[in-house]
Amino acid sequence: MKIRFLLLTYILIFFLSCDKGNKKKVTDKSSDSISIYFSLVKDERITKENRLKYNKRVFEIINTKKNSKENRENLNEIGINYNELKDHKEFRKVSRILLANSIEEKDTLNIARALKNLGSYQLDVGQNDSSFYYYLKAEKFAKYLKDSVSIGEILIDKAFIQINEGDFNGSEYSAIKSLRFLHKSKNKLKIYDAYNIVGACSNQLKNYKKALEYHYKALNYLKTNNLNSKFHLDANSLNNIGYVYQNMNMNEDAVENFNLALNTKDLYNDNPSLYAMLLDNLAYSKFKIKDYSEVSNLFYRSLKIRESLNVDFSGIILTKIHLSEFFAAKKDSVKSQQYANDALDFSKKTKVSSDVLASLKQLSLVEHKNSGKYSKEYIRISDSIQLEERKSKDKFARIAFETDEIIQEKDKLTEQNRTLLYFFIGTLLLGLLLFVIRTQRAKNRELLLKQQQQIVNEEIYNLMISQQATIEENRVKEKKRIAQELHDGVLGRLFGARLNLDSLNRFNDEDSINSRFNYLAELKNIEQDIREISHDLNREKYVLINNFVAIVSNLLEEQINSFEADLSSSLDESIQWDKVSNAVKINLYRILQESLQNINKYANAKHISVEFKKDNEHISLKITDDGIGFDVNTKKRGIGLQNMQSRVNECEGTFEIKSKKGKGTTTTVLVPLEKKVTEV
Numbered sequence: 001m002k003i004r005f006l007l008l009t010y011i012l013i014f015f016l017s018c019d020k021g022n023k024k025k026v027t028d029k030s031s032d033s034i035s036i037y038f039s040l041v042k043d044e045r046i047t048k049e050n051r052l053k054y055n056k057r058v059f060e061i062i063n064t065k066k067n068s069k070e071n072r073e074n075l076n077e078i079g080i081n082y083n084e085l086k087d088h089k090e091f092r093k094v095s096r097i098l099l100a101n102s103i104e105e106k107d108t109l110n111i112a113r114a115l116k117n118l119g120s121y122q123l124d125v126g127q128n129d130s131s132f133y134y135y136l137k138a139e140k141f142a143k144y145l146k147d148s149v150s151i152g153e154i155l156i157d158k159a160f161i162q163i164n165e166g167d168f169n170g171s172e173y174s175a176i177k178s179l180r181f182l183h184k185s186k187n188k189l190k191i192y193d194a195y196n197i198v199g200a201c202s203n204q205l206k207n208y209k210k211a212l213e214y215h216y217k218a219l220n221y222l223k224t225n226n227l228n229s230k231f232h233l234d235a236n237s238l239n240n241i242g243y244v245y246q247n248m249n250m251n252e253d254a255v256e257n258f259n260l261a262l263n264t265k266d267l268y269n270d271n272p273s274l275y276a277m278l279l280d281n282l283a284y285s286k287f288k289i290k291d292y293s294e295v296s297n298l299f300y301r302s303l304k305i306r307e308s309l310n311v312d313f314s315g316i317i318l319t320k321i322h323l324s325e326f327f328a329a330k331k332d333s334v335k336s337q338q339y340a341n342d343a344l345d346f347s348k349k350t351k352v353s354s355d356v357l358a359s360l361k362q363l364s365l366v367e368h369k370n371s372g373k374y375s376k377e378y379i380r381i382s383d384s385i386q387l388e389e390r391k392s393k394d395k396f397a398r399i400a401f402e403t404d405e406i407i408q409e410k411d412k413l414t415e416q417n418r419t420l421l422y423f424f425i426g427t428l429l430l431g432l433l434l435f436v437i438r439t440q441r442a443k444n445r446e447l448l449l450k451q452q453q454q455i456v457n458e459e460i461y462n463l464m465i466s467q468q469a470t471i472e473e474n475r476v477k478e479k480k481r482i483a484q485e486l487h488d489g490v491l492g493r494l495f496g497a498r499l500n501l502d503s504l505n506r507f508n509d510e511d512s513i514n515s516r517f518n519y520l521a522e523l524k525n526i527e528q529d530i531r532e533i534s535h536d537l538n539r540e541k542y543v544l545i546n547n548f549v550a551i552v553s554n555l556l557e558e559q560i561n562s563f564e565a566d567l568s569s570s571l572d573e574s575i576q577w578d579k580v581s582n583a584v585k586i587n588l589y590r591i592l593q594e595s596l597q598n599i600n601k602y603a604n605a606k607h608i609s610v611e612f613k614k615d616n617e618h619i620s621l622k623i624t625d626d627g628i629g630f631d632v633n634t635k636k637r638g639i640g641l642q643n644m645q646s647r648v649n650e651c652e653g654t655f656e657i658k659s660k661k662g663k664g665t666t667t668t669v670l671v672p673l674e675k676k677v678t679e680v
Contacts, residue, residue, distance in 0.1 A: 108141055149182065341363065
């Protein structure tokens with residue numbers, strides 16, 4: 001309740017100054033009508049309704065024009081006008097358009113302005129979370145632009161949000177920090193706000209000495225810069241000073257300051273809310289020092305003014321609580337309980353937790369028979385408020401408060417920090433050197449391992465070639481034996497039979513002649529077929545010009561015999577396999593083998609195509625299936641695919657997989673015919 005009581009004294013001051021620094025003089029030489037409308041909007045002699053109409057007319061004109069820097073400046077001016085005329089809905093609308101247009105053109109200055117305007121709007125409607133978010137973003141842009149005045153004004157607005165949320169440390173830090181940036185600001189009220197907020201926060205943190213220091217600074221700043229106005233800021237500062245003395249139980253000093261403030265000319269007419277607050281504070285301080293003269297009259301006058309204004313509900317509750325305390329001291333328990341109950345009933349209607357707590361506390365003191373009930377309710381609500389305050393503080397990024405003493409200590413520790421910095425840099429360099437050495441050794445070991453793996457691969461391939469050569473040699477011998485037997489045995493006998501049949505030519509009857517010619521023709525056909533078989537068996541050795549082709553053929557034949565999928569293959573005869581290194585051949589063989597295994601396991605394909613092709617100075621291996629396919633962008637690569645990639649890298653080639661769900665898969669490998677040799 002205390003913070004609400006204190007903040008009410010700042011609200012008018014804050015809104016007087018929250019957007020002054022955001023104003024920019026706009027010159028629109030391209031359109032006289034815009035300048036005229038702007039001048040009419042600024043004319044305070046014109047009614048608010050007409051000024052809003054003129055501002056809306058400018059907005060309509062701007063919307064017909066392209067997104068230029070000049071128009072963005074005009075949009076900012078329109079938004080400020082709406083804010084000053086209290087049309088918050090249109091203010092937000094224009095600010096959002098300004099933000100969108102500025103982002104589109106990367107206009108950093110107007111992005112910062114739009115964010116600041118949106119923060120101001122959210123603050124006006126009580127959305128502290130959103131307001132703080134926009135102010136944080138605006139602060140980043142202001143820092144980027146090195147706009148110290150804007151930084152200072154944003155920090156003041158952030159401080160106001162933080163004090164409203166009960167984050168007194170954070171608010172005090174923001175306000176003190178803002179003073180470092182506001183020395184160039186023409187908006188003196190912002191500096192006054194900063195002094196006031198620091199004083200208010202220090203008061204809440206029970207640092208009364210510092211609170212008095214900053215409230216006196218605020219009062220002196222008013223006098224030095226002649227900032228007083230019809231809102232009587234000097235009386236406001238005197239009230240703040242008196243309130244601090246009241247918290248320090250120095251009520252004589254408090255009474256002196258409250259009386260000085262109440263003697264301000266025209267205070268009641270110009271600022272009745274502040275006048276009522278001063279009456280209540282004066283009465284309460286006089287009550288504390290047991291100077292009961294006019295105390296009840298002061299309380300009643302304050303209550304009457306506050307109830308007539310029907311704005312300061314927390315002030316009404318506070319005055320009733322003070323009256324309850326006063327009558328309790330006078331031993332008038334009936335009136336004391338009456339005012340305490342009135343305060344509780346009213347606070348429950350306003351639903352302000354701090355007011356409810358203050359009322360419950362007073363009732364527990366004056367209504368003894370229900371003291372336990374009120375105390376339990378007080379504890380329950382107090383715990384709830386503390387929990388909400390902690391949550392509220394966590395909403396904002398709390399930065400450690402930096403006092404002047406900390407800055408001085410920082411200067412003293414600079415040398416020590418420099419030494420530590422050198423130590424850390426040296427340690428970092430040493431660690432980096434060790435890391436480089438270790439990494440280089442690991443690379444060397446990896447290279448040696450690759451070389452050993454290459455040697456092993458070649459040995460494996462040579463063993464396969466040797467085995468295949470033995471099989472091939474036996475096959476060739478068997479083919480030769482069959483060819484010789486066909487040529488020397490069957491063909492010789494058939495040739496003799498043909499000669500015997502030829503001798504029957506001396507029979508000239510028609511039937512013999514026809515039969516003889518038929519047999520001779522048949523024998524010639526058999527002779528030709530056997531000769532072709534013999535030649536084909538001898539030619540097969542020529543076709544299998546390299547054992548690698550035989551190995552691949554065996555693999556493909558095994559695939560056909562073991563699985564249901566149809567397989568078609570093509571091996572380019574122009575590839576000179578004897579000139580291809582064993583490492584390349586064994587890796588191609590393993591890649592083909594792994595691809596077929598993957599297809600058999602996962603693809604559910606009906607047809608597979610394998611193609612070896614010479615592509616300039618490269619060998620291309622293309623394996624295609626019509627299986628279920630997969631999403632290559634999301635599919636995690638298993639060990640098999642990783643090994644295939646590793647083998648392709650070893651051959652200094654390229655590896656590509658194209659696949660879509662339901663569209664099959666195509667694996668393409670491209671390796672050079674001659675691999676560069678890497679030396680260790």
